[in-house]
Amino acid sequence: MEDPIGGHPTRGEQLDVLVQIVTDLAKPGDAVLDLGCGTGYLEHLLEARRDDLALTGVDRKGSALDEAHTRFGERVTFVEGDLTAPTMIQLPDQRFRFIVSALTFHDLTDAQKQAALAWARDRLSDDGLILVYDRIRLDQPTLFPAQQAIWRRIERVHGAAMRTADSFAAYETDLSSTNRPARLDDYRGWFSGLGMASQVLHLHGNVGLIGAAPL
Numbered sequence: 001m002e003d004p005i006g007g008h009p010t011r012g013e014q015l016d017v018l019v020q021i022v023t024d025l026a027k028p029g030d031a032v033l034d035l036g037c038g039t040g041y042l043e044h045l046l047e048a049r050r051d052d053l054a055l056t057g058v059d060r061k062g063s064a065l066d067e068a069h070t071r072f073g074e075r076v077t078f079v080e081g082d083l084t085a086p087t088m089i090q091l092p093d094q095r096f097r098f099i100v101s102a103l104t105f106h107d108l109t110d111a112q113k114q115a116a117l118a119w120a121r122d123r124l125s126d127d128g129l130i131l132v133y134d135r136i137r138l139d140q141p142t143l144f145p146a147q148q149a150i151w152r153r154i155e156r157v158h159g160a161a162m163r164t165a166d167s168f169a170a171y172e173t174d175l176s177s178t179n180r181p182a183r184l185d186d187y188r189g190w191f192s193g194l195g196m197a198s199q200v201l202h203l204h205g206n207v208g209l210i211g212a213a214p215l
């Protein structure tokens with residue numbers, strides 16, 4: 001399966017880090033829930049490394065789920081649901097050892113992110129792990145030139161540019177209903193409020209992988 005977001009220069013490495021963590025930590029039969037699974041690229045990567053896990057993907061886009069279902073058949077459970085109203089999502093009656101999400105949370109408002117994480121925490125097993133891979137909101141104007149240098153390096157090394165901006169003001173203007181990443185401190189505060197330890201497990205430019213586990 002080809003990556004549907006193949007032009008993203010740091011995504012391959014960051015998804016590989018996420019998949020490595022699940023691959024190394026999962027026990028046979030462990031349940032994995034993917035929030036915003038799209039057409040199932042993460043399921044494809046996970047299945048290639050561990051075909052003994054019970055994978056469930058949630059997305060609000062029926063056409064993406066139809067495509068995923070055609071590809072995976074009954075090997076993966078796909079559920080149509082909206083993360084802005086998580087309590088309405090009809091999940092299998094089980095706890096998940098891993099709840100993961102790739103490049104989806106920036107579509108939610110901060111209040112919706114926080115509610116979705118609280119809902120996810122309730123569906124996580126006591127030895128579980130939440131892994132959120134997404135853009136992190138930049139909030140320090142004085143450090144913005146350093147961030148721009150990182151974007152330029154990514155373009156030099158990877159031969160492809162990321163979403164960039166000419167100034168901090170332009171960056172803020174670009175924030176919109178489909179691009180509203182949360183601040184790192186906010187993620188950590190939300191996890192802490194849910195009784196979870198959290199840590200940045202990988203950061204590339206302003207795209208991070210945050211891990212959180214119950215304390």
Ligand SMILES: C[S@@+](CC[C@H](N)C(=O)[O-])C[C@H]1O[C@@H](n2cnc3c(N)ncnc32)[C@H](O)[C@@H]1O
Pocket residue numbers: 004005035036037038039040041042058059060061064081082083084101102103104107108
């Ligand atoms: C950029 S795509 C990433 C898809 C997949 N995680 C991947 O990395 O290949 C974002 C996905 O999140 C889904 N999504 C966005 N907002 C959502 C919401 N409120 N509820 C459920 N899914 C949502 C979109 O339909 C889309 O499939």
